[in-house]
Amino acid sequence: MRDLISTIKIQVNEKIYVKDPETSTLGKKIIKESILLIDDIGFDDFTFKKLGVKIGSNESSIYRYFENKHKLLVYLSSWYWNWMEYKLFFATNNIEDSFDKLKKAIIIVTEKIEDDEATKHINESVLNKIIISEFTKTLHTKEVDEENKEGFFLIYKNVINRIVHLIIAVNPDYPFAKSLASNIIEGALHQHFLRDHLTTITNCNENISPTDFYINLITTVLKK
Amino acid sequence: MRDLISTIKIQVNEKIYVKDPETSTLGKKIIKESILLIDDIGFDDFTFKKLGVKIGSNESSIYRYFENKHKLLVYLSSWYWNWMEYKLFFATNNIEDSFDKLKKAIIIVTEKIEDDEATKHINESVLNKIIISEFTKTLHTKEVDEENKEGFFLIYKNVINRIVHLIIAVNPDYPFAKSLASNIIEGALHQHFLRDHLTTITNCNENISPTDFYINLITTVLKK
DNA sequence: GCAAATATAATAGCAATACTATCAAATACA
């Protein structure tokens, strides 16, 4: 799987960037270092000027790759969910039993991420931290409907739809497969966030993981 | 209940504001019109300058009530969750059966909000729309840990804890009461958001509500 | 009813943000 991911190019909607950052060393540097800088100072305080200083490049050069920092975050998110979809595919591909398959998928989308060494310019572990704390901001804008029409969130929706199909395979009579799937994806990020910051309103800690919570949830909810 | 709410003053942590907006007409105007303006143009584009123009007041006058727009949003959120807690209390107070009580509570926190005419300077229906699209931004900042220590999110956590107690009353053996409660509160906002913007990844629409989804969820999850 | 206290408005100003434009220098590539 590691080798497969390193050869398959992660596809991101072309409208998200001005120039594809995968096509140059500066572009890859922008991706790599923006992940570290956003993790470090937070997306709200992140600017292209600061990123320029960090990578020893000019602000205006970064604008040649991304219109603004919002689009960069949408790009990083798309990259993350695309990578997640590959992981899902390879991890569940050879499982026969539909419930085991769903279970494996839930583990993949809710677990804490370790760095995948196959992608040298992206640290998935740090990217996962960004997704936990910043992903919601890609959706919660006044432009969400336009951007949705442009296909900015297609990859994210693909991941959810993959889970939807697995849920239906387990229990075709369950009437809320889509809501359950979107709830688990969003909810897992939220439980990770609560574990890190608002510890009194989650059961998740060093011993109990969001994965435990959601595996228990689907087991009872989809029981026939 | 309507009368009770109009007499009980909604309490908000004093550290959130510079001067209590409930103590003056300008303060109340700031609250009332900021809700409408944030709903109109979105929190990201909202500025004190624009609000000043809208209420025919000076930017600097608004700064005497709130340090910045983030604090104003935290204030509006606190007000909302405090109001929600009153609603929860009065709606569940006289119910004996623990499951009916929980069910009623879930209806209250997940349903679409109509304006409560008892509070003249706050349109709860519009405030609910803001909470759906902007509440997550109060938490997802680099300052979340400090602000949590200062008690900025106490009222929000109170609402969740109230649900936690109701869950435990229904099934004391269920091991994820806190995660379930925080998932439902956050998840319901998210399902409302998806219904409005990303309709393909939710079952919620004009006929099926987030309430239906979560009532079904607790019914199966907490079954003994 | 008047003085004192307080609240609000008006204006100015400053540093940072979020860009755009232009031109020069470096690099790639044919």
Add this chain to the structure above:
DNA sequence: TGTATTTGATAGTATTGCTATTATATTTGC
């Protein structure tokens, strides 16, 4: 080697997110 493309450097603009100061209302306490 010449040309195209990419990057860097510099400058500039409108807006944001404030703070400070002073003037003018408005409230209140006696």
